[in-house]
Amino acid sequence: MELDAMLRTWTATASALAVLAFATPALAQGSSSDASNGNERVNQVIVYGDDPCPASAGDEITVCARKPESERYRIPEPLRGIDRPTSEAWSNKVMAYETVGRFGTDSCSPVGAGGFTGCTQAMIQRARAERANGTDVKFGELIQKEREKRLSTIDATAADEQASVEVEERAYEARRKAQDAAAQGTTKAP
Known part of the structure; x- marks a missing residue:
C-alpha cells in the first residue's frame, strides 16, 4: 500500500519537473529586451571599414559598432591566443589559500x-x-546612447507639434467667431 502511494507521488513529481523543463525555454524566449523595454527591438550589428550601418525602422533601435577593415576576417580579440605568463603572481596564490x-x-x-x-x-x-x-x-553602452539620442528629439518634435496644434486651434476659434457673428447678423436683419 505504501509503495503504491510512493510511486504515485514520484510519478506526479517527475511529470511536474518534465513540464517545467519544457516550459523554461519558452519563458526564456519571451524575456528578451522586448519585455523590459516595452515593444522596442534592438538590432546589434558590427560593421567594418566604411560599410553603411543599416537604418532603423519603426520601434527598432539599430546600434552599430564600427571596427577597422583589417579586423573583418580576423578571429575576434577575446578568442585570439593570449600568451600567459609561466609564473603566477604571489597574490593569486595567497587568494587560493584564503x-x-x-x-x-x-x-x-x-x-x-x-x-x-x-x-x-x-x-x-x-x-x-x-x-x-x-x-x-559594449553594446549596452551603445544602446543607451541611441536611446538618449532618440529621447532628445522627442521634446523638440513635441514642441513643434504643440505649436502647430495651437495655431490650428486659434484659426478654428476665429472661424467659429466669424460664423457666430455672421449668424447673429442674419438673424437681426429682419
Whole structure:
C-alpha cells in the first residue's frame, strides 16, 4: 500500500519537473529586451571599414559598432591566443589559500552539506567580472546612447507639434467667431 502511494507521488513529481523543463525555454524566449523595454527591438550589428550601418525602422533601435577593415576576417580579440605568463603572481596564490577550509552552504565546495550552493553565485560573479573587463564591443553602452539620442528629439518634435496644434486651434476659434457673428447678423436683419 505504501509503495503504491510512493510511486504515485514520484510519478506526479517527475511529470511536474518534465513540464517545467519544457516550459523554461519558452519563458526564456519571451524575456528578451522586448519585455523590459516595452515593444522596442534592438538590432546589434558590427560593421567594418566604411560599410553603411543599416537604418532603423519603426520601434527598432539599430546600434552599430564600427571596427577597422583589417579586423573583418580576423578571429575576434577575446578568442585570439593570449600568451600567459609561466609564473603566477604571489597574490593569486595567497587568494587560493584564503579559500582553504571554507566549506558548507554557499562555499562552492565538494565538502560538506550544501557546498554546491555557492557555485552558481561564483559563476555569476566571474561572468560579471569578465563582461566588465572585456575588450569586446559594449553594446549596452551603445544602446543607451541611441536611446538618449532618440529621447532628445522627442521634446523638440513635441514642441513643434504643440505649436502647430495651437495655431490650428486659434484659426478654428476665429472661424467659429466669424460664423457666430455672421449668424447673429442674419438673424437681426429682419
